[in-house]
Amino acid sequence: MSSAMLHSLLDEVESAKGPDWLKQVRVEARTRLLERGLPAARNEAWKYTPLRALESRGLRRVAADSQSVGVDPALYTLAGVDSPRLVFVDGALRRDLSDLPGVHGLAIESLGAALEGNAESLSASLGRSFDADAQVFARLNSALPGDGVVIRVAPGVKVEPLLHLVMLGNAGAADGYWQLRNVIELGEGSALRLIEHYAGGQGCTHLGNVVNQYSLKAGARLDLLQLQAAPDSMRLIRRSDAVLDADAHLEMRCVEAGAQWMRHDLAVALQGDRARLVSRGVFVLNGRQHADTRIDVSHRARDTACDLVWRGVADQRARGVFHGAITVCPGADGTDALLSNKNLLLSDQAEIDTQPVLEIHADEVKAAHGATVGQLDEKALFYLRSRGIDEAEARSLLTLAFCRIAFDSITNETLRSQLDAMLLERLPRAVLGGNAPQVAG
Secondary structure (H helix, E strand, O other): OOOHHHHHHHOOHHHOOOOHHHHHHHHHHHHHHHHHOOOOOOOOOOOOOOOHHHHOOOOEEOOHHHHHOOOOHHHOOEOOEOOOEEEEEOOEEOOOOOEOOOOOOEEEEEHHHHHHHHHHHHHHHHOOOOOOHHHHHHHHHHHOOOEOEEEEEOOOOEOOOOEEEEEEEOOOOOOEEEEEEEEEEEOOOOEEEEEEEEEEOOOOOOEEEEEEEEEEOOOOEEEEEEEEOOOOOOEEEEEEEEEEOOOOEEEEEEEEOOOOEEEEEEEEEEOOOOOEEEEEEEEEEOOOOEEEEEEEEEEOOOOOEEEEEEEEEEOOOOEEEEEEEEEEOOOOOOOEEEEEEEEEEOOOOOEEEEEEEEEEOOOOOEEEEEEEEEOOOHHHHHHHHHOOOOHHHHHHHHHHHHHHHHOOOOOOHHHHHHHHHHHHHHOOHHHHOOOOOOOOO
């Protein structure tokens, strides 16, 4: 049965502008949504995600006039990261907050402008059908008109500046809904460094729905940091879809430290020979926060590789969910796949559910996975205390070191120090003992 939330949001679909093929995509997505509704709790892909609270809410699209309100610069700036910067507030581009100097070989335009200029170039991305039950919010994203950004790197161009893409929820109307659809395309032999930064004003109760689609042509490289620091009053759903051609390399770092509840679906298709994915991630939860992370890596060509290392920390009554699936398709001989997920529980009431999955349909494959849920190493704690460090600080240092695997390889020391400070602030007070240790920059 379809929910009141879907009906309230989908009323505007039929009047949406755009090329005929895009209108058809929206109508088909709307039809499927109203037929199937939101997934029930018995649906395996959604049984841990608290969707029931959304069923009866009358969410409405955030009004366009909310884009004129002031925004604290602290929400959209990061230490050690300058321009180029692109800022979206409540799903709409804020040019007054953005800083986009010209960069050779880097083309950036809003999704609306790209559709007006050359809609056909986006048909492969925006025309995708999200049919699986796990993709219901990506389907909602397709059904509704919305903005976003199109980023294209020309073949052979190595973009030097670090690009900062900011997506904010503002503390405006209660129960607001906004969405973004971002398309990032790297030409053959090109390279880009990108930060996706999710944040918002305190008290923001919006639901944000973001779909990011990455296309890496042969030999391209994307270094991506996804920093999720939304306020605890907000809900955020994200989907990251990446397709890698031959010899392409995607290196992802994910830090999940905000939102009342969040879900991130990461799907990567290694469809070219020798394509490689490296993924490092961590979620840090307290209070009644809920984080649901689902990773699906598909090896579709020879000699592809993935290296996935994720960590989780939960305290008080928080709950974390991690599902990591690696599929080695027929013919993908020479695959080298590794998945590791380790988690810390800092409270008797905290919970982390982890599910690593391997599905192999090829020969000559190296594949391994492992998952653990436990507490801090008492031997390491004893060692630090024997060196004169008090228990609260020792626990904090060990927990931070456990989390740092997600971003320890970042070469920007100023940015890395800010991430340290952000996680220290998020760590449970029972761990910090009220006195956070100093972190060297």
